[in-house]
Amino acid sequence: MAKKKIIIIGGGAAGFFCAANLDESKYDVLILEQNSDVLQKVKISGGGRCNVSHACFDPRELVGFYPRGNKELLSVFHKFQPGDTMDWFETRGVALKIENDNRIFPESNSSQTIIDAMTKEVSRKKFEVKTQAVVSAIEKTGEKFMVKSGAGDFTADYLIYCTGSSPKSLKLIQTLGHKIVEPVPSLFTFNIKNETLKDLMGTSFPHAEVSIPALKAEESGPMLITHWGLSGPAILKISAWKARELAAVKYQFEIFVNFLGISRDEVLDLLKDYRTQNPKKTIGASKIFNITTRFWHRILWLSKVNLDKNISTLTTKEVEIIVTNLCENVMKVTGKSTYKDEFVTAGGVDLKEINFKNMSSKIVDGLYVAGEVINIDAVTGGFNFQACWSEAWLMAQDLNA
Structure with a gap:
């Protein structure tokens, strides 16, 4: 049976973590990233050490760190929380440590360790990554998605949208029918x-x-x-x-x-x-x-x-x-x-339009949305990344099922 095609728009934390958890026997995956490098926010986070997550292992307590999205994330964190994140990286050879303020970092004190773990997993699965691939248009024709980008035009059976909260990327998902809550700075x-x-x-x-x-x-x-x-x-x-x-x-x-x-x-x-x-x-x-x-x-x-x-x-x-x-x-x-380089916004895709059982769109079949493009944000301390890991894992599990 021919493999289905998935396009992930956005090579950041959510997009890459989702790809790293997808079943390569079922899917051909293409990641389109507009910058010259993937995982740029991961690289600079925590002063270049990458604040992977936060040692808060009770989902009910964890959602208290999210000004927007706390109700919706409760079920998400019941399925994948910081302990699962630690386990995921540690089983791939990344030793993590919990600091006195409960922030979680790689023992190497280098974000490159986290980046390498994800990029290795994605290349082992032989998924394709295209950088400097700015997406200019997305159309849904029948069951397929047509994606136009600076790196060429592509079609896919499923589309995963993890672009972050830039005005351009919000406009693009709006053209698919999603409602956007006006973004404002947070943190x-x-x-x-x-x-x-x-x-x-x-x-x-x-x-x-x-x-x-x-x-x-x-x-x-x-x-x-x-x-x-x-x-x-x-x-x-x-x-x-x-x-x-x-x-x-x-x-x-x-x-x-x-x-x-x-x-x-x-x-x-x-x-x-x-x-x-x-x-x-x-x-x-x-x-x-x-x-x-x-x-x-x-x-x-x-x-x-x-x-x-x-x-x-x-x-x-x-x-x-x-x-x-x-x-x-x-x-x-x-x-x-x-605050430093960790620019975070409140706003994005309206939470009512996302199914938080699997991060699929309620508006467009075959579309999944995660990360900062959604109207979810957290205080500083590794919480924004944790939301990305958890949402990405849910999408991958749903698609793998």
Whole structure:
């Protein structure tokens, strides 16, 4: 019996992982990738180390990291979750490790290890990969798909669409009849010009809390001062959960920052205790909180408190101002910046149009959709890749059945 033909558009995480799991005795597979190299996002992820997944093995807990798609992914993760991802790579000779923050990386600390595992599997199956193959049109004629690309025109029995969320690729799937939820950026850092942060790039806070009162949003976690403003998990999480609302206000809003992540009363108590035990110290030389000396001096400067002032002579008003600047600091956000190279969007193919039992389209027979082209995204930490691996595996299992 002649093999059926599958075309995978998009040689990224979802497309390649699907190909690596397809049955070569049943299918001839062609991967069309518009860039000069496949798996480019995998290559740069995690600073070139590739944050493969996250050590969260309970699907109900795992879906909590996805601002969009959490309900739909529950059944998907029940069939293939981070433990299965680890198993898949490890049985192909890739040793993985779980770091202290539960992110999963290859022991080699090189994304190339992950890329090699997938490309080896695809070439062992003798599947064809064409790079610099920009797809310009897709048509469904009868049972067949006609795909026009810069690398030639091709026909297929099944089409797997894993292009990522570029406007062109969303337009292309729209021509097949799919509805698109307008994409907006997710996972971004906040641009802030504020004297509290000026010239303190690289200063980090392990347990910060940030809130956007206008959106009733708050998050906690590590935070970092950058050249542009604020970044780190606390900021990225709030940017992901409120991606659509922040786009609506054109990234102009107020945030409240608690650099210490403890309550105002606790901060006051720590200060009072320290003052009682060290009455002769100057305020500038006092190490009361888990912050750098440079940042402490900046807080004192903002609070108009002389560094050489004896701690025991601080007035109640001065103490109040210091505490406010530390844990109720109000800042104006005036824009956003992309987080490293890990550009993620909220938006894409409407979730109602996908069958999450197998990632097939409810609109077009023979079409499967996965990855960032769907209106699913996650916070940082390996979750976006996990969604790709799980969705891709489901598609392959359905086609292999």
